[in-house]
Amino acid sequence: MKIKRSGSVVWQGGIKDGKGELSTESGALSSYPYGFASRFEGQKGSNPEELIAAAHAGCFTMALSKILGEAGFTAEKMETSAVCTLEKVDDGFAITGIDLALSGKVPGCSKEQFEELAGKAKAGCPVSKVLNTNITLSVTLED
Numbered sequence: 001m002k003i004k005r006s007g008s009v010v011w012q013g014g015i016k017d018g019k020g021e022l023s024t025e026s027g028a029l030s031s032y033p034y035g036f037a038s039r040f041e042g043q044k045g046s047n048p049e050e051l052i053a054a055a056h057a058g059c060f061t062m063a064l065s066k067i068l069g070e071a072g073f074t075a076e077k078m079e080t081s082a083v084c085t086l087e088k089v090d091d092g093f094a095i096t097g098i099d100l101a102l103s104g105k106v107p108g109c110s111k112e113q114f115e116e117l118a119g120k121a122k123a124g125c126p127v128s129k130v131l132n133t134n135i136t137l138s139v140t141l142e143d
Contacts, residue, residue: 022046039086049095053082056098056127064121068106071117077142078104097134105142114141 007029011020021031029046038045057080068075083099102118109117122128122137 022051049084049086052095052127052131053084053098056084056125056131057082057100059125059127060100060121061102063125064102064104064118067117067121067124068109071109071113073106073109073113073117076105076107078102078106095131095133097136098131100135100137101140102137103140103142109141111139111141115139 006025008023009020010023010031012018016036019033019035022029022034023031033045034047035045037043039047039049060082061078061080064078065075079102081101083101084095085097085099086093087096089096100122104114106114118137118139122135128135
């Protein structure tokens with residue numbers, strides 16, 4: 001099975017005065033604005049790093065749901081946040097890490113089992129596999 005998904009950008013202008021619009025095949029984003037100010041100066045609009053963070057959190061959590069099911073567990077609830085860090089390095093900028101933070105309520109699952117299965121999901125989810133950066137994971141199991 002091969003699945004292809006697409007996204008696109010229209011950009012006008014230079015790096016600092018220019019602006020772009022992000023769109024996704026599904027329509028979840030349609031001509032959504034982004035630019036230098038939203039990426040580097042915290043102004044309104046999107047940026048590639050937050051999209052990578054959202055994609056990673058989503059992929060990881062779905063992978064963990066599958067792994068939990070294979071181990072005989074069903075999550076009542078899981079929440080994952082991801083922080084994607086962009087830093088200035090010698091030759092420009094690089095994504096230097098992604099920190100995943102997972103909180104979940106999984107009846108019958110011990111903290112040790114949950115941590116082990118989450119580690120497998122972190123290593124095995126497709127987005128983790130494509131990222132060439134340090135990925136950390138913190139896990140909290142709710143009662």
